[in-house]
Every structure is written in C-alpha cells, then in structure tokens.
Amino acid sequence: MKGYSQSKAPYFFIAPALILLILFSLLPIVVALVISFTNMDLAGLADWSNISFVGIDNYVDVLADPVFGKSILNTLFYVVIGVPLILIGSLLIAIIVNFGGNRVFNAFRVVYYMPSVTNVVAVAVVWTLLYNPIFGLLNYLLDAVHLPAVPWLQDPIMAKISLIIMGAWRGMGLNMIIFIAALQGIPKSYYEAAQLDGAGNFRQLLYITIPMLRFAIFFVSITTMIGWLQFFEEPFIMTDGGPLDSTTSVALFIYHNGFQLSNFGYSAAGSFILFFAIILITFLQFKLQGKDTDL
Amino acid sequence: MSAHAKSGSGAAKNDLALKWALGVLLTIGGILVILPFIWMILSAFKSESEMQNIPPTFLPVDATFDNFKHLFTEMNFGVYLKNTLIIVVFSFVGLFLNAMAGFGFAKYKFKGGSALFYLVLATMMIPGQVTMIPIYLILNEMHLTNTMTGIILPGLVGAFGIFLFRQFMQTIPDELLEATRLDGASEFRTFMQIVLPISKPILAVQGILAFIAGWNSFIWPLIIANDEKLYTLSVGLTLLKGQYGGNFALQMAGSTFMVIPIIVIFIIFQRHIIENFSISGMK
Numbered sequence: 001m002k003g004y005s006q007s008k009a010p011y012f013f014i015a016p017a018l019i020l021l022i023l024f025s026l027l028p029i030v031v032a033l034v035i036s037f038t039n040m041d042l043a044g045l046a047d048w049s050n051i052s053f054v055g056i057d058n059y060v061d062v063l064a065d066p067v068f069g070k071s072i073l074n075t076l077f078y079v080v081i082g083v084p085l086i087l088i089g090s091l092l093i094a095i096i097v098n099f100g101g102n103r104v105f106n107a108f109r110v111v112y113y114m115p116s117v118t119n120v121v122a123v124a125v126v127w128t129l130l131y132n133p134i135f136g137l138l139n140y141l142l143d144a145v146h147l148p149a150v151p152w153l154q155d156p157i158m159a160k161i162s163l164i165i166m167g168a169w170r171g172m173g174l175n176m177i178i179f180i181a182a183l184q185g186i187p188k189s190y191y192e193a194a195q196l197d198g199a200g201n202f203r204q205l206l207y208i209t210i211p212m213l214r215f216a217i218f219f220v221s222i223t224t225m226i227g228w229l230q231f232f233e234e235p236f237i238m239t240d241g242g243p244l245d246s247t248t249s250v251a252l253f254i255y256h257n258g259f260q261l262s263n264f265g266y267s268a269a270g271s272f273i274l275f276f277a278i279i280l281i282t283f284l285q286f287k288l289q290g291k292d293t294d295l
Numbered sequence: 296m297s298a299h300a301k302s303g304s305g306a307a308k309n310d311l312a313l314k315w316a317l318g319v320l321l322t323i324g325g326i327l328v329i330l331p332f333i334w335m336i337l338s339a340f341k342s343e344s345e346m347q348n349i350p351p352t353f354l355p356v357d358a359t360f361d362n363f364k365h366l367f368t369e370m371n372f373g374v375y376l377k378n379t380l381i382i383v384v385f386s387f388v389g390l391f392l393n394a395m396a397g398f399g400f401a402k403y404k405f406k407g408g409s410a411l412f413y414l415v416l417a418t419m420m421i422p423g424q425v426t427m428i429p430i431y432l433i434l435n436e437m438h439l440t441n442t443m444t445g446i447i448l449p450g451l452v453g454a455f456g457i458f459l460f461r462q463f464m465q466t467i468p469d470e471l472l473e474a475t476r477l478d479g480a481s482e483f484r485t486f487m488q489i490v491l492p493i494s495k496p497i498l499a500v501q502g503i504l505a506f507i508a509g510w511n512s513f514i515w516p517l518i519i520a521n522d523e524k525l526y527t528l529s530v531g532l533t534l535l536k537g538q539y540g541g542n543f544a545l546q547m548a549g550s551t552f553m554v555i556p557i558i559v560i561f562i563i564f565q566r567h568i569i570e571n572f573s574i575s576g577m578k
Binding site: 007009010011012013014016017018020021023024025026027028029030031032035040045093096097099100104105108109110111112113114115117118119120121122123125126127128129130132134135137140143144169177201226229230232233237250251254255258259264267268271272274275278279 | 310313314317318320321322324325328329330331332334335338346347349350351392393395396398399400403405408411414415418420421422423424425426427428429430431432433435448449451452454457482483486507510511513514518528529530532533535536543546547549550551553554557558561562565568569
C-alpha cells in the first residue's frame with residue numbers, strides 16, 4: 001500500500017468500469033465532435049462512403065434553424081423560472097422541516113422526496129391527465145371554487161409553465177434533502193450566541209442560516225440549472241414539444257433531429273452548442289461565486 | 296433555528312405557535328405533493344366510463360381490477376416487466392463493477408492512478424444529449440442496436456457511483472488488508488471477503504438507488520429497442536399513452552403498476568437513501 005504497487009491488481013479492479021466509461025462516455029464525445037462536421041444520416045449509417053465532410057455547415061444551419069432558436073428561448077424560460085422556483089421552494093421546505101426538528105416534521109421529508117424517485121414516464125402520464133381540459137382534476141378543482149379554467153397544455157406560454165410546475169414538483173425533493181443536510185451542519189452555538197444577543201428567528205435565518213448555506217445554495221443552483229438545460233422527458237411525453245414548438249427544449253430538439261429525422265450530424269452540432277452553453281454558464285457561476293464570497 | 300435554548304416563556308409560546316403554523320403549512324403542501332399519486336391510484340380502479348364522468352368522481356364508485364388485467368391481456372406488460380427486471384439485475388452487476396473500480400482507486404497507488412480517476416470524474420460533466428447519438432452509432436457498429444446487451448451496456452457503470460465507493464473504501468484501514476494478504480489471500484478474495492462486507496452501508500444505499508434507476512430506465516431502451524419485445528415498462532407506458540390516448544383508467548393503471556413498487560421500496564428504505572445524502576452529498 002505504501003509506495004507504488006507493481007502488481008496488476010489495481011488495473012484488474014478498475015478495468016471493466018474504465019473500459020465501459022471510455023467506450024460510452026469519452027469516445028462518444030470524440031465521435032459527436034467528428035460527425036458534427038459531417039452530413040451523417042441514415043444513408044451514412046448504412047454505408048460510410050455516403051458520409052462527407054461539410055465543415056461548419058451544420059453549426060451555421062442549426063443556429064439559423066428557427067425551431068432551434070425557439071428551443072433555446074424555451075430552455076431559457078425553463079431556466080429563468082424553474083431555477084429560482086426550485087431553489088426557493090426546496091430551501092423553504094428544508095428550513096421548515098429543520099425548524100420543526102421532530103418526528104412529524106421529519107416524516108415530511110419522505111412525502112416531499114417521493115416524486116423524485118418515481119418514474120418520470122408514469123408521473124408525466126398522470127400529470128397529462130391532471131392537466132386534461134375536460135376530464136382533468138385541476139380544472140375541476142378550479143371550477144369548484146368558481147375560477148376560470150386554465151388551458152394547461154394548450155396555450156404556448158401556459159404549457160411551459162405547466163411543465164415547469166411538474167418539473168419543480170419532481171425536482172424539489174432531492175434539493176430539500178441536500179439543504180437539510182447542510183442545515184444540520186451549522187453549529188448550534190451560532191444560534192445560541194445570536195439568541196443571547198436577542199436576535200429573533202427571522203434575523204437568525206437572515207444572518208446565520210442563509211450565509212452558512214452559501215455553498216449548498218451554489219451547488220443546488222448549478223445542478224438545478226444544468227437539469228433544466230437538459231429538460232427532456234416531460235416535454236417529450238406530455239406535449240411532444242407542442243403546441244407550435246412552444247415547449248420544445250434544446251434536448252428535445254436534439255432527440256427529435258437525431259432519432260426521429262436521423263440527421264445525426266446536424267443533431268450532434270446542436271448537442272455541442274448545448275454542451276458549450278452548459279460549460280460557459282457553469283464557468284460564469286463559479287466566477288461570480290468566487291467574486292461574491294471569499295470562500 | 297434551535298427552539299430549545301429559549302429562556303423567556305413568552306418567546307417559547309411564540310415558537311410553539313410558529314411551529315404549529317409551519318406544521319399546518321407543511322401538511323397542506325404535502326397533501327398537494329401526493330395528490331397526483333392519490334388521484335392516480337384511485338383512477339386506476341375506476342372503469343373507463345366512470346373516468347369520462349363530468350364532474351369527475353373522487354373515489355371509484357364501482358372499484359374494478361379490470362384495468363390491471365388489460366395491461367397484461369391487451370398490452371404486453373408481462374414482457375415489459377420481464378425486460379425491466381433483467382435490467383434491474385444487470386444494474387446490480389454494474390454496481391459490483393463500480394465497487395471494484397472504487398476499491399482500485401481507493402486502496403492502490405499505481406501509475407496513472409490519479410490521472411485515470413480524474414478522467415472518471417470528468418465523465419460526470421458530459422451531458423447525456425451529447426453522447427446519445429454517438430452511443431447509438433457505436434452500438435450500431437458493434438451490431439448491438441435492438442439487443443438487450445445494447446440497452447444495458449451504456450448505463451452499466453457510472454462515475455458518481457465509483458466516486459462514492461472510493462470515498463467510502465478509503466476509510467478502510469490498510470492494516471486490515473495487509474493482514475489478509477499475509478494470510479495468503481489473493482487481492483480479489485480480499486476484496487470479496489473483507490472489503491465488500493465492510494462496505495455494506497454504502498452497498499445498501501447504492502443497491503437501492505441502482506434498483507430504482509433500473510426499474511425506471513427509459514432513455515436507452517427508448518433509443519436502442521426497435522422491437523416491442525425489448526421494451527421496458529417505461530417505454531411500454533409511452534406506447535400505451537400513444538395507442539390508448541383516451542383510455543385514462545388504463546393509463547393510470549399502467550402508471551400505478553410502475554410507481555407503487557418504487558414507493559413501497561422507498562418508504563421501507565427511506566432512512567438509508569435520505570441519510571446517504573447527509574453523509575456523502577454535502578461534504
């Protein structure tokens with residue numbers, strides 16, 4: 001264990017996992033990059049001699065594609081509304097659960113986390129029915145309290161919001177758990193000192209809890225943002241991008257072009273633009289975090 | 296936010312009132328969160344004609360198991376279930392490979408070790424959308440599209456799992472492994488008989504998560520399987536939604552069939568899953 005082992009044992013242990021990761025994670029990046037500069041499609045799949053190099057045509061075309069433009073705007077809409085919604089929602093739930101601090105409150109962790117573990121297809125099917133304009137529960141409940149019916153998945157703007165509501169419902173549980181874990185890591189003595197100074201609950205929250213959660217908030221906002229940037233299953237199952245491409249996310253655009261239209265090269269170019277966007281945004285967040293605090 | 300350290304009785308009373316108010320708020324939120332599940336389960340036992348009632352009924356008037364029967368007679372849910380279980384079994388194989396790799400990285404110093412570990416971590420940054428198409432092309436070159444092997448391989452191992460196993464196994468004392476080696480055990484036997492039993496807590500959590508992920512697996516079967524014989528429950532359910540768009544009770548039965556086993560497993564093991572994040576998530 002001390003010094004370098006000459007035996008082959010470590011390679012034996014890591015080889016199976018490493019080979020699979022190289023084959024299905026690293027090699028694909030190279031393949032994606034290469035085919036994004038070609039006109040790879042079904043004909044190319046059947047016979048490689050049909051593939052030709054097209055330079056940056058795919059990137060130029062995909063950026064000029066109005067549907068791609070729309071999918072970027074939709075994805076930004078998901079991020080701008082969805083990230084704060086999940087962040088604030090899961091933080092509030094975590095703070096309340098932690099404040100309660102007893103068995104009853106802890107039991108709610110299970111309730112709020114439950115949507116995160118259940119199958120996305122199944123819950124998307126359920127939510128499609130809940131949102132159904134005629135037979136759905138939600139419009140019925142609105143009607144019962146004399147509110148007008150909402151065109152949940154029929155109106156271009158509302159459809160995006162409806163998908164966000166469902167995405168937030170699924171996404172809050174995991175982040176709540178992360179926040180609870182971070183809350184429990186704050187030393188009790190901080191609060192005791194604050195209480196001696198006469199600080200009330202709200203001021204303790206504002207001046208101790210929130211600053212101490214800085215890293216957790218940063219972590220959750222980055223992972224949540226990446227999650228929304230890759231938003232796929234919900235629009236795929238519930239709206240298939242409609243009405244009028246108003247819910248098509250970038251990920252759905254890539255899937256649609258790749259696997260339904262078999263424009264592999266074109267789709268790969270789109271996926272690289274998404275990849276760069278994710279890297280860029282994550283990098284900017286790290287920069288801002290660095291400036292914002294001296295952690 | 297500790298309520299215990301309060302001294303004045305007025306402040307303590309205030310805290311208690313606040314606690315009750317927040318408790319009520321949390322309960323209302325909780326009911327809203329599980330409402331879709333309740334609606335799903337109740338609807339699964341209604342007849343199709345009852346589903347079309349306006350206004351909708353909350354409790355089934357005439358509870359029936361027919362919808363669940365139809366899943367297996369009119370749809371191929373038996374086949375989907377079998378395929379899903381095959382994937383679940385192989386996700387445990389993947390778990391074992393992750394554990395092996397985690398051990399290799401945790402307990403050996405070897406040439407290129409740390410570089411390879413960073414390589415593993417780097418794969419976590421790659422979004423699925425980028426690898427989706429090339430993986431399909433690679434599997435196609437390997438003649439593995441539309442096969443169970445092709446569905447299983449891409450998601451078999453994962454960097455995050457390897458990372459968690461490595462973190463845990465680093466805490467195993469070297470002396471323990473040294474002693475086993477002196478007894479003449481091979482490295483692999485040491486791993487099987489010493490390391491794995493010690494790693495039970497992390498194996499339990501990862502095992503539960505692997506089960507859930509396998510049961511829910513959707514994207515690879517969707518992309519790789521052209522043949523309905525290879526569909527999983529998730530993919531079958533999208534097919535059901537497409538083919539029987541108006542049969543809401545049948546759709547709810549399909550969803551219930553998928554969701555209930557996971558909810559049961561989750562409730563049984565929730566402490567392990569939730570505490571996993573407290574241990575490994577935020578450090």
